Amino acid sequence: MADVSLREVTKGFGNTSAVEAMTLEIPDGAFFVLLGPTGAGKTTTLRLIAGLERPDTGDILIADRSVVGETPAERNVAMVFQQYSLYPHMSVRDNLAFPLRSPILRTPEPEIARKVGEVAEVLHIAHKLDNKATALSGGEMQRVSIGRALVRKPEIHLMDEPLSSLDAKLRADLRVELKRIQAGLGATMLYVTHDQIEAMTMATHVGVLDEGRLVQVGTPREIYENPVSLYVASRLGLPRINALPADVFAGAPAGAATIGLRPENIAQGDGKPSHVVRVEHLGDQTRLHLSLDGHAIVTLTDVHSDLTEGDTVAIQPRNALYFDASGDRI
Amino acid sequence: MAEIVIQNLRKEFGDFTAVQSSSFTIEDGEFFMLLGPSGCGKTTTLRMIAGLELPTSGEIFIGGEEVGQKRASERDIAFVFQMFALYPHMNVRGNISYPLVSQGMPRAQVREKVAEVARILGIEQMLDRPVSGLSGGDRQRVALGRAIVREPKCFLMDEPLGALDAEFREHMAEELRALHDRMGATTVYVTHDQLEAMQMGDKIVVMNHGVIEQFGTPQDIYDKPATLFVAEFIGSPHMNFLRFSSRIEVGATSVDLAGEQLGVPAVQAPFEGEMVYGVRPEHVRLSDVSGYRGEVIATEYLGTTQIVTLRAANGDVKARIPSDQPARVGETVGLAFDGATVTLFDAEGGRALPTVLNEGVLLHG
Numbered sequence: 001m002a003d004v005s006l007r008e009v010t011k012g013f014g015n016t017s018a019v020e021a022m023t024l025e026i027p028d029g030a031f032f033v034l035l036g037p038t039g040a041g042k043t044t045t046l047r048l049i050a051g052l053e054r055p056d057t058g059d060i061l062i063a064d065r066s067v068v069g070e071t072p073a074e075r076n077v078a079m080v081f082q083q084y085s086l087y088p089h090m091s092v093r094d095n096l097a098f099p100l101r102s103p104i105l106r107t108p109e110p111e112i113a114r115k116v117g118e119v120a121e122v123l124h125i126a127h128k129l130d131n132k133a134t135a136l137s138g139g140e141m142q143r144v145s146i147g148r149a150l151v152r153k154p155e156i157h158l159m160d161e162p163l164s165s166l167d168a169k170l171r172a173d174l175r176v177e178l179k180r181i182q183a184g185l186g187a188t189m190l191y192v193t194h195d196q197i198e199a200m201t202m203a204t205h206v207g208v209l210d211e212g213r214l215v216q217v218g219t220p221r222e223i224y225e226n227p228v229s230l231y232v233a234s235r236l237g238l239p240r241i242n243a244l245p246a247d248v249f250a251g252a253p254a255g256a257a258t259i260g261l262r263p264e265n266i267a268q269g270d271g272k273p274s275h276v277v278r279v280e281h282l283g284d285q286t287r288l289h290l291s292l293d294g295h296a297i298v299t300l301t302d303v304h305s306d307l308t309e310g311d312t313v314a315i316q317p318r319n320a321l322y323f324d325a326s327g328d329r330i
Numbered sequence: 331m332a333e334i335v336i337q338n339l340r341k342e343f344g345d346f347t348a349v350q351s352s353s354f355t356i357e358d359g360e361f362f363m364l365l366g367p368s369g370c371g372k373t374t375t376l377r378m379i380a381g382l383e384l385p386t387s388g389e390i391f392i393g394g395e396e397v398g399q400k401r402a403s404e405r406d407i408a409f410v411f412q413m414f415a416l417y418p419h420m421n422v423r424g425n426i427s428y429p430l431v432s433q434g435m436p437r438a439q440v441r442e443k444v445a446e447v448a449r450i451l452g453i454e455q456m457l458d459r460p461v462s463g464l465s466g467g468d469r470q471r472v473a474l475g476r477a478i479v480r481e482p483k484c485f486l487m488d489e490p491l492g493a494l495d496a497e498f499r500e501h502m503a504e505e506l507r508a509l510h511d512r513m514g515a516t517t518v519y520v521t522h523d524q525l526e527a528m529q530m531g532d533k534i535v536v537m538n539h540g541v542i543e544q545f546g547t548p549q550d551i552y553d554k555p556a557t558l559f560v561a562e563f564i565g566s567p568h569m570n571f572l573r574f575s576s577r578i579e580v581g582a583t584s585v586d587l588a589g590e591q592l593g594v595p596a597v598q599a600p601f602e603g604e605m606v607y608g609v610r611p612e613h614v615r616l617s618d619v620s621g622y623r624g625e626v627i628a629t630e631y632l633g634t635t636q637i638v639t640l641r642a643a644n645g646d647v648k649a650r651i652p653s654d655q656p657a658r659v660g661e662t663v664g665l666a667f668d669g670a671t672v673t674l675f676d677a678e679g680g681r682a683l684p685t686v687l688n689e690g691v692l693l694h695g
Contacts, residue, residue, distance in 0.1 A: 176628045201630035220631050237633055264634045282528045283552030283565050284612045
């Protein structure tokens with residue numbers, strides 16, 4: 001396990017720049033999640049660290065050693081892809097043992113057996129060790145491919161949306177699982193995803209990417225409560241933050257162009273009248289879709305609220321976030 | 331526009347029963363969800379309404395007319411599939427016009443109709459573009475346009491948003507619902523996504539293994555699940571299930587779990603044996619004074635709230651609590667449950683036991 005640093009790393013493909021002057025510190029033992037939409041440069045960053053891409057400029061350090069000139073194998077990193085790629089003709093045991101049998105590592109067989117047993121235990125697949133890899137469910141296959149990364153104790157684990165091909169229930173279970181395993185092993189992890197729930201629930205550090213640039217790094221709570229820009233504010237939170245012209249409500253600071261209101265930060269009862277457009281009863285929460293001076297607003301209300309379409313509700317902001325014309329936080 | 335009545339509808343494929351004797355009514359103008367996991371019979375039910383499958387027995391009324399054995403083309407419905415099949419050699423206008431042109435409608439009228447539909451869907455500017463260059467969302471809008479333009483009696487949709495990515499799906503779900511509110515056409519919508527069903531539906535039918543588990547409004551199904559299956563399928567995280575064995579009498583307002591009295595809505599019928607105490611995560615609180623205790627095994631930050639997983643005597647419990655309330659992994663804390671919201675289940679049969687909470691709801695099950 002080790003620190004990983006990126007220093008001013010830039011990578012382009014033809015005319016498109018995928019990663020721009022990225023400087024990033026991943027501390028030892030961190031669960032670092034890179035969050036961003038498709039095309040933000042998440043996967044390219046991961047591939048640069050893995051050695052599957054070479055940076056145009058800048059330096060990459062693993063445990064204070066520059067690795068730019070090294071092959072992927074020399075870097076001692078482990079990567080888990082979105083699509084589990086197991087060897088279909090091998091048993092689960094052999095799939096897990098495969099990285100340890102690499103000629104570079106020369107691990108003795110009893111040692112391999114011990115490590116495989118350990119990891120299988122942690123991932124709850126010990127009873128499936130002698131199954132063919134193809135005789136597993138999707139969730140089990142993905143656990144095996146995560147396990148194959150874990151047996152090696154590399155400097156860093158690189159994970160590229162490993163849960164995105166699984167169904168919702170399994171994804172929720174594996175989120176808790178993965179976090180537990182990472183904390184238990186003290187492993188350093190770089191995990192890329194476009195799923196904000198994964199970022200919020202698992203990360204010790206979140207890095208938000210926008211078109212190849214790292215725009216904010218912090219704990220999930222810092223990013224959620226204290227976003228540096230409207231872009232970052234809209235990456236976390238469901239339903240998404242409401243962005244309205246700043247003058248819709250009185251009290252905006254000078255230079256504010258946009259007021260950002262999280263759905264839970266809208267008080268009902270006093271303030272400006274708005275119209276109820278639609279009420280969504282989601283069970284654990286009820287969402288109100290409102291219209292205020294022609295602006296659409298989503299807020300939450302009492303689960304058994306009897307508000308209906310066409311009603312009028314007075315609303316006012318609470319803990320509003322303000323942004324200037326370029327979207328930066330004021 | 332039409333009411334759809336399904337009576338004792340049944341479908342067998344050889345030895346396999348896909349849909350077992352289902353009955354329900356879809357009211358005129360309703361946005362109606364058929365919800366369940368894959369293989370539950372929801373798509374087969376939809377295809378029978380469409381006329382793409384013929385029922386083994388039972389009846390289907392669309393607008394008062396029995397159509398069970400009629401051909402799809404005689405039913406005046408429009409079907410939107412998960413994989414939007416557009417004509418690749420035609421432009422957007424050609425695709426949307428197609429159903430009208432093939433009916434022999436005069437050109438001028440077709441133009442007018444297509445323009446109106448394009449305006450409703452917000453795709454006016456792309457009418458003359460080829461469909462091959464469009465994004466997934468725009469293609470689905472075009473597919474919708476082709477369904478809407480005919481003004482059928484009802485729309486049947488089979489996971490129309492299933493192929494879109496999560497963020498866009500949310501957006502399209504809102505758009506689709508808003509479109510329905512403007513047009514008011516009866517819509518039957520198949521999905522396996524419980525959130526989509528809760529978000530868009532006026533009513534939901536929950537199916538499992540070809541059987542209707544429950545039929546009702548989203549909030550009723552959430553608050554008063556008729557079976558363990560429904561309680562687990564609806565809600566994220568799903569309802570907590572604490573297993574215990576006891577005997578309950580009519581009028582009881584608490585049950586004994588691991589020596590603690592936990593509140594329940596007044597019981598309406600006696601029961602003895604294995605039961606499940608079902609409580610939603612948002613109705614669990616951490617409370618120092620409670621004698622029912624659990625060890626914190628995980629916490630998940632979600633912004634204003636967090637999900638805390640605890641290990642208790644009768645099983646794991648997830649609690650949705652404010653994120654500023656401290657909960658440390660390893661700590662043992664007291665758990666309090668909002669007894670008025672609890673559902674008790676017969677652990678073996680999986681059916682909810684009658685209490686004052688679910689009175690009246692279970693009869694529909």
